[in-house]
Amino acid sequence: MLQLRDLPTTEVLxxxxxxxxxxxxxxxxxxxxxxRVATDLxxxxxxxxxxxxxxxxxxxxxxxxxxxxxxxxxxxALSEKAGVARATMTGLLDGLERDGLVTxxxxxxxxxxxxxxxxxxGQAKLDTVMPDYYRRLSLCMAGVSEPxxxxxxxxxxxxxAGMDAFTDQ
Amino acid sequence: MLQLRDLPTTEVLxxxxxxxxxxxxxxxxxxxxxxRVATDLxxxxxxxxxxxxxxxxxxxxxxxxxxxxxxxxxxxALSEKAGVARATMTGLLDGLERDGLVTxxxxxxxxxxxxxxxxxxGQAKLDTVMPDYYRRLSLCMAGVSEPxxxxxxxxxxxxxAGMDAFTDQ
DNA sequence: TTGACATAGTTAGTCAACTAACTATAATGT
DNA sequence: ACATTATAGTTAGTTGACTAACTATGTCAA
Numbered sequence: 489m490l491q492l493r494d495l496p497t498t499e500v501l502x503x504x505x506x507x508x509x510x511x512x513x514x515x516x517x518x519x520x521x522x523x524r525v526a527t528d529l530x531x532x533x534x535x536x537x538x539x540x541x542x543x544x545x546x547x548x549x550x551x552x553x554x555x556x557x558x559x560x561x562x563x564x565a566l567s568e569k570a571g572v573a574r575a576t577m578t579g580l581l582d583g584l585e586r587d588g589l590v591t592x593x594x595x596x597x598x599x600x601x602x603x604x605x606x607x608x609x610g611q612a613k614l615d616t617v618m619p620d621y622y623r624r625l626s627l628c629m630a631g632v633s634e635p636x637x638x639x640x641x642x643x644x645x646x647x648x649a650g651m652d653a654f655t656d657q
Numbered sequence: 658m659l660q661l662r663d664l665p666t667t668e669v670l671x672x673x674x675x676x677x678x679x680x681x682x683x684x685x686x687x688x689x690x691x692x693r694v695a696t697d698l699x700x701x702x703x704x705x706x707x708x709x710x711x712x713x714x715x716x717x718x719x720x721x722x723x724x725x726x727x728x729x730x731x732x733x734a735l736s737e738k739a740g741v742a743r744a745t746m747t748g749l750l751d752g753l754e755r756d757g758l759v760t761x762x763x764x765x766x767x768x769x770x771x772x773x774x775x776x777x778x779g780q781a782k783l784d785t786v787m788p789d790y791y792r793r794l795s796l797c798m799a800g801v802s803e804p805x806x807x808x809x810x811x812x813x814x815x816x817x818a819g820m821d822a823f824t825d826q
Numbered sequence: 827t828t829g830a831c832a833t834a835g836t837t838a839g840t841c842a843a844c845t846a847a848c849t850a851t852a853a854t855g856t
Numbered sequence: 857a858c859a860t861t862a863t864a865g866t867t868a869g870t871t872g873a874c875t876a877a878c879t880a881t882g883t884c885a886a
Contacts, residue, residue, distance in 0.1 A: 491740025515798035526695030532823035571660025622679040627822035629684035653796035654701035
C-alpha cells in the first residue's frame with residue numbers, strides 16, 4: 489500500500505496553487521492527512537494481526553462469521569460484506585480452511601451453495617486476537633474524548649457524502 | 658483493497674463486548690468508520706485518476722517530480738517519499754518511462770545513480786490531471802467548514818500519536 | 827417443459843505491491 | 857591500498873487483490 493510519507497508543505501501547496509488556481513489548500517492538506525493517517529492505521533493493524541497469523545482480509549471473514557448466530561455464512565454473502573470480489577473470497581477461504589479456522593459444508597438442497605462455518609479453532613483464534621486488538625485500539629483512541637469522537641464521525645459523514653465528486657460525470 | 662462494506666451495528670458491538678470486555682464501543686465504531694471512509698476515498702481517487710491513465714502510485718511520482726525545482730529526482734529518493742519499496746519504484750518508473758512521462762538519465766559522476774526527469778509530456782499530463790483532481794477535491798470537502806477542517810486535523814493528530822499502541826511490545 | 831436467464835462458486839490470468847538476493851559502484855577504516 | 861561495508865538500482869519470485877470466463881445448478885416464463 490502506498491504510504492504518502494512526504495506530505496506537501498504549505499509552501500509546496502502554494503506553489504502548486506499558483507499553477508492550478510482551483511487548488512483549495514486547506515481542503516487538500518486535510519484530505520491528504522486523512523488518507524495518510526488511515527493508511528498508516530491500516531498498516532499498523534495488519535502488523536498487529538500478522539503476529540496472530542492473520543491479515544485484515546482473513547480476520548474480517550472470521551469476525552463476519554462470528555457475528556452470525558449459527559457462525560455460518562456463504563462465500564458470496566461474505567464477499568459482499570467484506571467488499572471483495574467473489575474470487576478473492578475463494579482464496580481467503582482456501583487459506584482459512586487450510587489452517588482449520590473454517591470448514592466448507594456442501595448444501596444438499598441447493599448444490600450450488602456452500603456453507604462456511606467457523607470451527608472451534610477459528611473461534612479460539614478470535615478469542616486470542618480480539619482482546620489484543622480491542623486493548624490496542626482503546627489505547628490508540630484513548631486521547632480522543634467522547635465529544636471529539638462524535639465530531640470526527642460527523643465530519644467523516646460529510647466527507648463521505650461529498651465523495652461522489654470524484655466519480656461523477 | 659478490502660472495503661469494509663458491513664460495519665458492525667451497535668447491537669453487534671454490544672454482543673462482542675459481552676464476550677470481550679476490553680471492547681470500547683465508541684472507540685471501535687469511530688476507528689472502523691475512519692478506516693472505511695478513507696479506503697472509500699482512496700478507491701474513488703483511483704477511479705478519478707484512472708480516467709487519465711494513472712493510479713495513485715504513478716500519479717504520486719509525477720507530483721513528487723514536479724515539486725522539485727529541476728523536475729528531477731532519483732528512484733531511491735522517490736521510493737522513500739512515496740513510501741514504497743525501491744523495487745516497487747523500479748516498476749512504477751518502468752511504466753511511466755514506457756508512457757513517455759519520465760526519462761531515466763544515467764549519472765556520469767556516480768555510475769550507480771540514475772536521475773529521473775519529468776518530461777514535457779509528463780508535465781502536460783499533470784496539467785490536465787491536477788485541475789480535475791483539485792476541482793473534485795474542493796467539491797468533496799465543500800461541506801466541511803474551515804474550523805471543522807482544523808478540528809479534523811487535530812483529532813487525526815491525536816490518533817496518529819496513539820498509533821504505536823498497535824505495534825508496541 | 828424447455829429455453830433463456832440468473833445465481834454460486836471456482837479457475838485462469840493480470841496487476842501492483844512486497845522481500846530477498848544480486849550487480850555494480852562508491853566510501854571508509856585499518 | 858585494499859578489504860569491508862554501504863549505497864543504488866534491478867531482477868526474481870511471492871502475495872493478495874482484481875476481472876473475465878467457465879461449470880454447475882436453479883428459476884421462470886412462453
